[in-house]
Amino acid sequence: MTNIRKFTRFSFGDLVATAGPTVVVIAVLCAAAYLIVDPAPPRQVVLATGQENSAYEEFGKEYAAALAKHDITVTTRRSLGSQENLERLNAGKVDIAFVQSGSTEEQAARRAGLVSLGSLFTEPVWLFMREPAAVTRLADLKGKRINLGPEGTGVPKLLRKVLELNGVEPADLTIGALENTPATVELLEGRIDALVFSSGPEAPLVQMLLQTPGIKLFDFTQAEAYSRRLPFVTHVVLPRGIVDVGRDIPAQDYHLIAPTATLVARDDLHPALVDLFVQAASQIHGDTGWFQTQGQFPSARFTEIPVAREAEKFYKNGPPLLQRYMSFWMANLLDRMWVVVVALAALWIPLSKVVPPLYVWRIKSRVYRWYGQLRTVEQELDAAQGEQRAQVSVALLARLDEIEAMVNQISIPLAFADALYGLRSHINFVRQRVRAVAAAAAEEAAAAAAPVPAV
Incomplete structure (x- = not known):
């Protein structure tokens, strides 16, 4: 009976000895395809934000919290602002950053390998002055002490263009280059007449200055004209009573000019992380605000930087199908398996013969x-x-x-x-x-x- 069993059974050992090397080769090549062709997303990302107490810094904390839910660590780095963030992106010191519209041009962004994940919110130009200030037009600023902020913020470049339209030369002003927080102290102490910076209304400095007695917000009554002359800014209105309806703060509508904040990344940022950041942006910036309606932001519009392909897909079709029903890492694993399937098919078909x-x-x-x-x-x-x-x-x-x-x-x-x-x-x-x-x-x-x- 033993000899009969030996004679009639299937030779599994021979099959293993014959197919084993082939299976090992296929497994090694599939693993190489899985790790090299489509590597797993990194678990750490560096995000350049902005100055202390700025909207960029506050939003950076929200992004870090949103991605921490998916076991992604977002390290935030303070900066002077948009221009410095661009420099860090170009130097490869950060993976992603907040950048203001008008800070670069499309061709320069393409050459630097930068992509936009979408515009996030409008960040008006806030020009705060001490009362009483007989300034109704920007031309009235001649001879005043005004803080434009460091060059790295992008605001000096923007305001110089605005002042140029009004016939005001930098030599006509006493210009300071302090960061926003120390400049605010200087304004409150009376050592400067005005300060200007660009930020979202969520910034603590904006909230504080709008409610500080003796501090007046400049009304850009010609905001619509500025938006026509400068294509990277839009005309927005700060409604009366938006800060505090009961106390009627502000006591009038204010017309402001506003560039748009954009989330910009290097084009080698992992596609799965692009998806996560865009989804986080939708949660953080998708609600109504002082200057936006429900669902207006984030958007693929209002940016001169080419939009990343994954971001465009999100704005057209919503989040990836698998991520709607399972965790990020499981969805990413299954989404990447097609690489292994293709490699397996390409190898198995000839080897199976x-x-x-x-x-x-x-x-x-x-x-x-x-x-x-x-x-x-x-x-x-x-x-x-x-x-x-x-x-x-x-x-x-x-x-x-x-x-x-x-x-x-x-x-x-x-x-x-x-x-x-x-x-x-x-x-x-x-x-x-x-x-x-x-x-x-x-x-x-x-x-x-x-x-x-x-x-």
């Missing part, structure tokens, strides 16, 4: 190798001459018995039984030939030994 013939050859080689032994027996038989033939025949018959005994121990699947039985019949064929030669040699020996009859 090689494995079956190798399996058949491995099984039949157990049988075919004994034909070499049979051929050796026949060659020795043919080489024997004269009286040696009888002795050689006896030895060859013993060897054939050994060969047959060993052949009977071969474990072979039932599908290949015909080869085994063919071998056994051929062993018997060679045995018959050896016996015939032995019989002929015996007859010759007997004839030679017989007495010669007398004449």
Whole structure:
């Protein structure tokens, strides 16, 4: 029964020995495709924000909290503002940053390898002055002490263009370059007449200055004209009472000019992280605000920087299908599996044509190798001459018995039984030939030994 089982069972060991190297090669190449062609997203990202107490800094904290839910660590880095953020992006010091519209041009952004994840919110230009201030037009600022902020903020560049439209030269002003927080202290202490910065209304400094007695917000009554002359700014209105309806703060509508804050990344930022940041932007900036309606932001509009492909997909179709129903990492894993599937198909189709013939050859080689032994027996038989033939025949018959005994121990699947039985019949064929030669040699020996009859 043991021999029958050996004879009839499927040769799993031969299949493993034959297909094993192929499977290992496929597994290694698929793993390489999984890790190299489409690597997993990094778990740490560096986000450049803005100055202390700025809207950029506050929103940076919200992004960090949103991505922390998906086990992504967002390290926020303070900066002077938009221009410095662009410099850090170009230098590869940060992965993503807040950038103000008008800070760069499309061709420069393409050359630097930058992509936009969408515009997030309008950030008006706030010009706060001490009361009483007889400033109704920007031309009235001549001779005033005004803080424009550091060059890295982008505000000095913007306001110089606005002042130029009003015929005001930088030499007509006493310009300061303090950051927003110390400049606010200088304004409150009366050491400067005005300060200007660009920020979202959520910034603590904006909220505080709008409610500080003795501080007046400049009304850009010609905001619409500025928006026509400067394409990267829009005209927005700060409604009366928006800060505090009960106290009627502010006591009038204010017209402001506003560039747009944009989330900009390097074009090598992992696509899965682009999806996460855009989804976070939708949650953080998608509600109504002082200057926006429900769903107006984030948007692929209002940016001169090319929009990332994944961001465009989000604005058209919403979040990726898998991420709507499962965790980010599981969805990302399944989404990346197509790379492995393609690599597996490309390898398995040709290799699958090689494995079956190798399996058949491995099984039949157990049988075919004994034909070499049979051929050796026949060659020795043919080489024997004269009286040696009888002795050689006896030895060859013993060897054939050994060969047959060993052949009977071969474990072979039932599908290949015909080869085994063919071998056994051929062993018997060679045995018959050896016996015939032995019989002929015996007859010759007997004839030679017989007495010669007398004449």
